Amino acid sequence: MKLGVEAALVQGRIVPGDVEVVDGSIASYGIGTGSGRGLAVPGFVDLQVNGFGGVDLIGADADGYRRAGEALLETGVTAYLPTFISAPEDQLVAALSRLPIDTGGPRILGAHLEGPFIAKTRLGIHPAAARRDPDAALLGRLLAAGPVRLMTLAPELEGAGELIDLLLSRGITVSCGHTDATAEQALEAFDRGARTVTHLFNAMRPFRHRDPGLAGAALSRGDVVVQIILDGVHLAEETARVVWQSAAGRVALVTDSVAGAGFGDGIYVLNGLEIEVRDGVARGPGGVLAGSALTMVDAVRNLHGLSVPLVDALGAASAVPAQVIGLPTLGRLDVDLPADIVVLDDNLEIDRVFVGGEARVVA
Numbered sequence: 001m002k003l004g005v006e007a008a009l010v011q012g013r014i015v016p017g018d019v020e021v022v023d024g025s026i027a028s029y030g031i032g033t034g035s036g037r038g039l040a041v042p043g044f045v046d047l048q049v050n051g052f053g054g055v056d057l058i059g060a061d062a063d064g065y066r067r068a069g070e071a072l073l074e075t076g077v078t079a080y081l082p083t084f085i086s087a088p089e090d091q092l093v094a095a096l097s098r099l100p101i102d103t104g105g106p107r108i109l110g111a112h113l114e115g116p117f118i119a120k121t122r123l124g125i126h127p128a129a130a131r132r133d134p135d136a137a138l139l140g141r142l143l144a145a146g147p148v149r150l151m152t153l154a155p156e157l158e159g160a161g162e163l164i165d166l167l168l169s170r171g172i173t174v175s176c177g178h179t180d181a182t183a184e185q186a187l188e189a190f191d192r193g194a195r196t197v198t199h200l201f202n203a204m205r206p207f208r209h210r211d212p213g214l215a216g217a218a219l220s221r222g223d224v225v226v227q228i229i230l231d232g233v234h235l236a237e238e239t240a241r242v243v244w245q246s247a248a249g250r251v252a253l254v255t256d257s258v259a260g261a262g263f264g265d266g267i268y269v270l271n272g273l274e275i276e277v278r279d280g281v282a283r284g285p286g287g288v289l290a291g292s293a294l295t296m297v298d299a300v301r302n303l304h305g306l307s308v309p310l311v312d313a314l315g316a317a318s319a320v321p322a323q324v325i326g327l328p329t330l331g332r333l334d335v336d337l338p339a340d341i342v343v344l345d346d347n348l349e350i351d352r353v354f355v356g357g358e359a360r361v362v363a
C-alpha cells in the first residue's frame with residue numbers, strides 16, 4: 001500500500017516522494033515525483049500520559065484505555081506510557097496489573113511510574129500521604145505487578161542509588177524528578193545511569209547561580225535527555241528557548257496530560273483528586289498545576305514556534321523519547337521499521353494517522 005504522500009521525514013531530512021507500507025512496516029520511501037498529499041512523519045511517542053479524552057488512566061478499565069487511545073491517535077500519538085503518579089501501593093499494583101493492554105489504538109509501551117519515591121518538598125500535585133522513602137521491597141512488588149518502562153524518582157533520597165541500580169538491571173529507564181537534588185547529587189545519579197529528567201524545571205530545586213540543581217546539571221550534560229511540558233504555562237518562553245539552546249537534539253516533548261486533555265474545559269479526576277481544566281490549564285486544590293491539557297501535536301507546533309526547525313521539533317516528539325526508553329526502532333520512519341506514521345498538512349494539522357500501517361485517523 002502506498003500512502004499517497006508528497007514527502008517523508010527520514011533521519012532528520014525531508015525526502016520528496018511517496019511511502020510504501022508492506023505488512024505493517026515501511027518498505028520504501030522517496031517513490032515517484034511527490035505529487036501526493038502531506039508530509040509523512042514518525043508517529044509521536046509520549047512518555048507522560050496521566051489521562052486523556054476524559055479518562056484518568058490510573059483507574060481506567062479496557063474501555064477507558066480504548067477511549068483515551070482513540071483521542072490520543074487524533075493528536076498524532078502512536079505510542080505512549082500510561083503514567084501513574086504517587087498513589088497507595090494497592091492502587092498502583094491494580095493499575096499496573098491492567099497492563100499490557102491491547103486496545104487496538106496507540107502502542108502502550110509499559111507504564112511510567114512517577115513516584116512514589118520523590119522529595120517531600122517537591123510534591124507538586126502528588127498526595128503527600130502516598131509519597132514513600134526509597135524501599136527496594138516495595139519497588140520489587142511494583143515491578144512484579146506489571147510492565148514498567150520508565151520511573152521518576154528523587155535521586156538525593158537515602159537509598160535511591162540502590163533503586164536506580166535495580167531499575168537499570170531490569171532495563172527500565174530512570175528519570176530524575178520531583179526532587180530537591182543539588183547538581184552534585186544529580187551528576188552522581190547520571191553517572192550511575194539515570195539518563196533523563198522529568199518535566200525539567202517543574203517540581204525541582206530552582207536553578208541558581210551557585211546552586212544550579214538538577215536542572216543546571218542536566219542542561220550541562222550532553223548525555224541527558226530533558227523532558228519538557230511546552231504548553232506555554234509550565235515554562236516561560238525564554239526558559240524554553242534556553243533549554244533548546246543548551247540541549248537541542250536531546251529534548252523530549254511530553255504532555256503530562258490529564259483526563260481533560262483532548263476533551264475541553266471542565267472538572268476531572270486525577271488519581272482520585274478533583275482538578276479543574278480552565279482555559280486549557282489544569283489545576284488542583286490551591287491552584288497547583290495538575291499536569292496539562294496539552295496535546296503532542298500542539299507541543300510540536302509550540303516548539304517549532306520558537307524558531308526550532310520543524311524536523312527537530314518533530315524529532316523531540318518521536319525519536320528522542322523513543323531512544324531514551326530503549327526503543328530505537330520506534331519514533332523513526334525508515335525501511336523495515338513499523339509504519340507508525342502521522343501525515344501533516346501544510347498548516348501542521350493532522351491529516352492521517354497510521355499504526356502498524358493501518359489507517360486509524362483520516363481527516
Ligand code: ZN
Binds near residue numbers: 114199
Ligand atoms: Zn510531575
